[in-house]
């Protein structure tokens with residue numbers, strides 16, 4: 632159902648983004664994938680997507696990105712930064728950075744994309760990325776979790792504003808997924824207790840998330856304004 636649909640995957644070169652790009656390409660979507668610093672990682676997607684550099688925190692980059700997608704139907708913003716705080720003195724700088732990358736950049740881009748869809752009288756779907764840390768409470772994650780929680784709330788407001796225009800906005804909140812930014816933590820054993828104490832039956836796979844991305848992008852999908860946890864039950 633996505634055959635020929637123009638879909639922009641921001642941060643689509645990462646662990647969750649690249650699995651989603653592959654699944655959407657199988658459905659025949661026309662993909663524009665952005666990366667930020669790691670151009671070589673993005674190269675593996677060159678055969679299925681047009682690649683573009685974009686810093687989602689920069690207004691001119693966001694405008695340039697959307698200019699490359701004149702028939703925009705779908706926008707998925709994978710961009711994220713765990714913004715780990717190493718000492719109390721680091722907190723303010725980390726929290727500001729977290730807000731820029733995890734909240735302000737993604738929601739600004741979503742609003743710009745929605746405005747273009749409305750102008751073109753184009754139905755559409757927007758998917759934003761949150762985290763289980765914005766659904767449940769994890770000690771030490773204030774900078775990251777609060778920014779993602781802001782994103783979840785703002786996404787629901789946007790969904791309400793756009794429902795009459797048939798532009799759907801949803802969030803995905805992944806759990807511990809063996810891809811991208813969680814790979815090193817899983818390898819270090821940080822999340823082993825999730826398995827040994829039965830919090831989840833297994834770690835997530837990037838494909839678990841990709842399938843939900845595809846579902847939310849499907850043109851006749853009847854879901855909007857939701858935060859969907861893809862976490863094997865971790866947030867419970």
Ligand SMILES: NC(=O)c1ccc[n+]([C@@H]2O[C@H](COP(=O)([O-])OP(=O)(O)OC[C@H]3O[C@@H](n4cnc5c(N)ncnc54)[C@H](OP(=O)(O)O)[C@@H]3O)[C@@H](O)[C@H]2O)c1
Pocket residue numbers: 641642643644645646647648665666667668669670672685686687688708709710711712713732760761762763804805806807808809810811812813814
């Ligand atoms: N993996 C997990 O278990 C997990 C769990 C919970 C939530 N999440 C969320 O899921 C999303 C995807 O995570 P992931 O594991 O796929 O992470 P990842 O592999 O680190 O990918 C992040 C992507 O975002 C891009 N990016 C980073 N900063 C950017 C910026 N300022 N502007 C534009 N793009 C930027 C990266 O580009 P470059 O690599 O080129 O710099 C990369 O393409 C994130 O929002 C994350 O918070 C992931």
